[in-house]
Amino acid sequence: MTDAFVYDAIRTPFGKFGKGLASVRPDDLAAHMVRSVVDRAPGLTPDALEAGALDEVIFGNANGAGEENRNVARMATLLAGLPVSIPGTTVNRLCGSSLDAAMIASRQIQVGDADVMLVGGVESMSRAPWVLPKTDKPYPAGDLALASTTLGWRLVNPEMPSEWTVSLGEATEQLRERFAIGRDRQDEFAARSHTLSDKAWNEGFYDDLVVAVPGTDVTRDEGIRAGSSAESLGGLKTAFRKDNGDRSGTTTGGTVTAGNASPLSDGASAVLLGSEAAAGTLGLAPIARIAGRGAAANEPQYFGFAPVEAANRALAKAGIGWDQVGAVELNEAFAAQSIACVDAWKIDPEIVNQHGGAIAMGHPLGASGGRILGTLARSLQRSGERWGVAAICIGVGQGLAVVLENVNAK
Numbered sequence: 219m220t221d222a223f224v225y226d227a228i229r230t231p232f233g234k235f236g237k238g239l240a241s242v243r244p245d246d247l248a249a250h251m252v253r254s255v256v257d258r259a260p261g262l263t264p265d266a267l268e269a270g271a272l273d274e275v276i277f278g279n280a281n282g283a284g285e286e287n288r289n290v291a292r293m294a295t296l297l298a299g300l301p302v303s304i305p306g307t308t309v310n311r312l313c314g315s316s317l318d319a320a321m322i323a324s325r326q327i328q329v330g331d332a333d334v335m336l337v338g339g340v341e342s343m344s345r346a347p348w349v350l351p352k353t354d355k356p357y358p359a360g361d362l363a364l365a366s367t368t369l370g371w372r373l374v375n376p377e378m379p380s381e382w383t384v385s386l387g388e389a390t391e392q393l394r395e396r397f398a399i400g401r402d403r404q405d406e407f408a409a410r411s412h413t414l415s416d417k418a419w420n421e422g423f424y425d426d427l428v429v430a431v432p433g434t435d436v437t438r439d440e441g442i443r444a445g446s447s448a449e450s451l452g453g454l455k456t457a458f459r460k461d462n463g464d465r466s467g468t469t470t471g472g473t474v475t476a477g478n479a480s481p482l483s484d485g486a487s488a489v490l491l492g493s494e495a496a497a498g499t500l501g502l503a504p505i506a507r508i509a510g511r512g513a514a515a516n517e518p519q520y521f522g523f524a525p526v527e528a529a530n531r532a533l534a535k536a537g538i539g540w541d542q543v544g545a546v547e548l549n550e551a552f553a554a555q556s557i558a559c560v561d562a563w564k565i566d567p568e569i570v571n572q573h574g575g576a577i578a579m580g581h582p583l584g585a586s587g588g589r590i591l592g593t594l595a596r597s598l599q600r601s602g603e604r605w606g607v608a609a610i611c612i613g614v615g616q617g618l619a620v621v622l623e624n625v626n627a628k
Contacts, residue, residue: 222324223504224622225490225497227592228255228429231436232580233344235368235482238436240344242484244286247431248277248294248340251488254429255336256300259490260501268301271499273332275306276323278315278339280583282308283367284347290340310584313551314610314618315339316487317587321620323491324508334496338488341582343368345484369482369583370613382518386551386613387458387474389519394474394554396520397561400467404553405451408478408577411550412446415439415574423573427596439579441481446578451477467554478553483580487588506595509605510536510621517615522555524617525609526562532607536621540565544603547590549610550575559609573597586610591620598624 230247233239239247252275256262262271277291286293292306311318316339323335348364351373365372371383384392394404418424419438430437455461457479459472467473490500497503512531516524525548533539546569550556556575560567573593576586590608598606604627609619 219328220330220493222327222491222508223494223496223625224506224508224591224595225492225500225502225504226255226258227487227489227588227595228258228427229487229585229589229592230431230485231428232439232441232483232485232582233436234440234580235484236344238434238440239342239431239484242342242431242434244279244284244340244342244345245290245293245297247342247484247486248286248290248338249297250429250431251338251340251486252294252300252336253298255488255490256298261499266499267304270303272300272304272334272336275304275336276309276319277306277337278309278311278319278584278587280310280312280315280341281346281367282310283349284342284345286340311616311618312613313549313581313583314587314612314616315584317591317608317610317618317620320489320491320587320591321511321618324511327491327493334490334492334499336488336490338486338588339584339586340486341584342484343482343582384519385458387479390474390522390552390554391459391472393520393522393558394467395470397558398467399554399557401465401473402448402452403557404473404478405448407553407557408451409446409448411571411575411577412443414572415442415578416444418573427592441483441580442578451475474552474554478577480551480576480581483582485580485582485585487585487592489588489592504625505599506622506624508620509623510534512619513616515616519615521613521615522552522611523558523562524615525559525611525619526617528617529563529607529609529619532619532621538605538621543605543607544569545572545594545597545601545606546570547594547597547606547608548575549581549586549590550577551581551611553577555611587618594622598622599626602628
């Protein structure tokens with residue numbers, strides 16, 4: 219068994235739904251990431267690629283119903299102008315798809331099936347199509363309804379228990395009720411996300427992580443609202459339940475708003491993974507070692523809590539405890555579920571999402587796992603901390619996590 223390492227990571231700026239990246243097809247976003255990350259590796263010359271220097275491309279995508287429907291990893295590889303001999307496959311674990319892609323690729327490296335892997339993910343929630351289901355019987359006399367594929371359940375199997383198929387927002391309300399997470403805590407968490415995202419961009423943290431998309435004017439994440447405060451966010455209306463004025467989180471009144479949830483987004487990410495020997499092939503030095511992986515599942519309506527056990531399992535695989543972790547990248551689907559995870563881990567909240575999170579930057583479903591993995595690798599490299607955890611919640615009750623070890627930690 220050999221180790222798998224992160225060598226480079228990039229992403230696009232994340233665009234708001236219907237805004238700056240909405241004109242770009244998801245397969246083109248993915249192709250831009252493939253081409254860009256290959257161009258950053260001095261060893262991946264055209265001749266080297268023709269000779270087999272890159273073993274495979276694996277991309278994550280949650281929708282798969284629109285322009286990305288025919289194996290977007292393969293489409294992106296071809297559109298990026300890479301040799302036709304490089305295989306590509308697409309994986310779908312909803313919000314965890316690109317982190318799953320990295321986990322799958324790292325296993326291939328560990329068992330010796332591959333030396334260099336390009337992984338990532340893409341989502342255009344703006345361009346997600348409406349779909350018209352086929353009828354159970356021919357020649358229906360009544361009307362048929364289109365189903366939006368942008369987010370959440372669609373074409374639900376009637377055998378599914380109704381408590382499992384509530385909306386993501388309602389599921390989050392149920393989770394915060396379970397743990398008595400009040401509205402004020404959620405708004406404070408969301409304001410911190412905006413503040414730290416804006417600060418990280420202003421200080422140049424994302425300059426080497428984010429690659430602009432040609433033909434667009436988007437130069438940084440569109441969702442960031444500089445100057446957001448808990449007070450300003452506290453004035454927003456609740457989105458899934460009626461607000462009864464109780465902000466304690468212990469009653470049935472609504473607390474989840476557009477301000478303390480991640481927005482619908484568009485974007486893509488890419489990560490170069492390789493064995494230790496791949497440094498010579500790529501012409502790059504490794505940043506971090508993939509030290510542990512974890513997957514977990516629980517009741518679908520409590521999807522937001524699944525990263526807790528996933529991260530605990532990943533840490534056990536790495537042979538370390540939470541007391542040794544210096545940085546955590548937790549995808550912020552909702553403030554309430556993020557708080558629930560941080561509370562359960564009993565860690566210092568200040569080590570979580572130190573450069574902002576998805577509430578501010580956005581959550582293009584298939585791309586977010588690659589974003590948090592790349593951000594974590596660069597964060598460890600910058601801080602000198604040795605251990606970090608990237609974790610993500612997934613609709614229908616799953617969670618994934620990866621432990622990274624900074625190869626240059628003191």
